Amino acid sequence: MAPRLPRLPKVVSRPIGTVTRLANTPMGNAGSYRPVYGTHLLDRVINGPRSLEGAVAGKVILITGASSGIGLATAERIGSAGGTVVLVARGKEKLDEAKASVEARGGTAHVHPTDLSDLEAIDRLADDVIAAYGQVDVLINNAGRSIRRSVALSYDRFHDFERTMQLNYFAPLRLILKLLPGMRERRSGHVINVSSIGVQTKVPRFGAYIASKAALDTLSDAIQAEAHDDNIRFTTVHMPLVRTPMIAPTTLYDKFPTLTPEQASDVLANAITYRPRRLGSPIGQVAAFADALNPQVMDAVRNRGYHMFPDSKAAKGTPDTKHSDAEIGRAGETFARMTRGVHW
DSSP, X not given: OOOOOOOOOOOOOOOOHHHHHHHTSOOHHHHHTOOOOHXXXXXXXXXXXXXXXXXXXXXXXXXXXXXXXXXXXXXXXXHHTTOEEEEEESOHHHHHHHXXXXXXXXXXXXXXXXXXXXXXXXXHHHXXXXXXXXXXXXXXXXXXXXXXXXGGGOTTOHHHHHHHHIIIIXXXXXXXXXXXXXXXXXXXXXXXXXXXXXXXXXXXXXXXXXXXXXXXXXXXXHHHXXXXXXXXXXXXXXXXXXXXXXXXXXXXXXXXXXXXXXXXXXXXXXXXHHOOSEEEOHHHHHHHHHHXXXXXXXXXXXXXXXXXXXXXXXXXXXXXXXXXXXXXXXXXHHHHHXXXXXXX
């Protein structure tokens, strides 16, 4: 009998009305965000049960964006399981706090403050890490920049696209190019890219963000074909909406069902343990399949979301008024529940 898939813990968020409480109550696969993917299930059947402890024992795992949110929760999880985590982010103070948190759980962590917008700094990071620890067994490209702004407000903001591409695409690419040769030489390695459900759903207002994530997704697919014989695995995680500081400026997300960073770390722990090619929530996979069959229908759905959830005050650059961005109405809350995890 095939092993049962583990459930992620119940979604916990600040209760905001009956609709939101219902939307945050797990109901089957869609409610728990249990990663369901055909090859993933086949992998589990063929290889049987595995453990995170077995996957990270004696290994060095480098995590970008490790000072808070998903990165921190994942570092704590890996450290508790016996892996050595290399924590990378810009601010040393917050990284030191993250290191202390990992060590408080019995883990081993090392701090490497790095500005990932600086390509030469990334090169120094990779060289320092290899010199200090010998190798990197698992690279988790988690750091990212998200911009929620309609194209109508972006005509004179080409720099938004440049900065997003720099952090979400060029930075992880630079790390891959620095660390992949050692992985191929050892014939062992794993690269995990934290992508977005937006790449599957192609949501409006996130053109800069999802384009940068899609670039890394497709690049990794191409490299995977070349490194297949070297026992290197690339895993793309199409992560649904997670309640982190990155989404805080968009206050309407207070009424959206989201994952907690701890639940997101469960997904990444699953990725490390089973090394699937892709992981994603059911709604993202359904959207990608529907878009492949009939993009015109999905265009209409996306246009509906575009009109239902307007640009935020932060995107417009306007001062706060008596009306909050979060006032999306009952129809908006219902639409968010029906498309749970999608960042409109």
